Amino acid sequence: MSCRAVGRELNLSHTAIRLIAKHGATGEVKDRSRTGRPRKTDAREDRALFRMARRNPSLNSVQLQDLWRPFQRPPTSTVRRRLHAAGLRARRPVRRPLLTARHKTGSTKLVHSKAGVEN
Known part of the structure; x- marks a missing residue:
C-alpha cells in the first residue's frame, strides 16, 4: 500500500x-548523510568570512579570499557562493556630497552670527 x-x-x-x-x-x-565531495570549509570558517565581509563591505571576493584563508586560497567562486548563501550580496554604496549648498550657507551664517559679522 x-x-x-x-x-x-x-x-x-x-x-x-x-x-x-x-x-x-x-x-x-x-x-541520512549522502555521498559527495566534502566541503572545503566548515561552519566556523564560513562565519569568519561573513564577519570579514560585514566589517569591510568594500572588499571584493578576491580581496576577501586573500584575507580569509591566505595559505589555502579557496577559489573566488567558493567565496562568492558562501557570501551569497549568507545573504551578503554586492552593493554599490550610494555616493552623496559631504556638504550640500544648504549646509554651506547655513554654516556660513552660523559662523558670521557667532563672530558678529553682518552680510
Whole structure:
C-alpha cells in the first residue's frame, strides 16, 4: 500500500506517513548523510568570512579570499557562493556630497552670527 493510500485511510498527509515509516526504520527522522565531495570549509570558517565581509563591505571576493584563508586560497567562486548563501550580496554604496549648498550657507551664517559679522 502506498503512503498516499495509507494517509487517506488514517486522515494524515503522505509526508507524515513517510516520516513515520522513516522513524520506524532508522529511529530518527532527519535526513541520512549522502555521498559527495566534502566541503572545503566548515561552519566556523564560513562565519569568519561573513564577519570579514560585514566589517569591510568594500572588499571584493578576491580581496576577501586573500584575507580569509591566505595559505589555502579557496577559489573566488567558493567565496562568492558562501557570501551569497549568507545573504551578503554586492552593493554599490550610494555616493552623496559631504556638504550640500544648504549646509554651506547655513554654516556660513552660523559662523558670521557667532563672530558678529553682518552680510
